[in-house]
Amino acid sequence: MNVTVIGSHLCPDTLYALKRLSEAKAEIDFKNLSASLSDLKTYLALRQDSPAYADIREKGGIGIPCFILEDGSATRDLDAVLK
Numbered sequence: 001m002n003v004t005v006i007g008s009h010l011c012p013d014t015l016y017a018l019k020r021l022s023e024a025k026a027e028i029d030f031k032n033l034s035a036s037l038s039d040l041k042t043y044l045a046l047r048q049d050s051p052a053y054a055d056i057r058e059k060g061g062i063g064i065p066c067f068i069l070e071d072g073s074a075t076r077d078l079d080a081v082l083k
Contacts, residue, residue: 002027003081006043007065008034014065017078024082033064046074 003026007014021028031039047053047063052074056063067081068074075081 001025001081002029002070004029004031004068005065006031006033006039006046006068008032010034011062011064017065017067020078020082026081050074052076 001024003021005014005018005021005028007017007030009015009032018028018030031043033040033043043064043066046066047056053063063076065078066074066076067078069081
């Protein structure tokens, strides 16, 4: 399984997800929003336009980690990724 993880090394949920995916032997492409303004800009565009983030935007949250699957779909549900 290949998965892109968008998150931050400062976020406990991101670190937990990276650990779980590593244990599942996933090939991980980690986009660290705390280290790359380019990745942050790309993520903000995804977050701004996606209906899946309506609740996050409403509450003023960040919405990480986010997972981009091999088919290009995005989810915030780690359990769905690990299935």
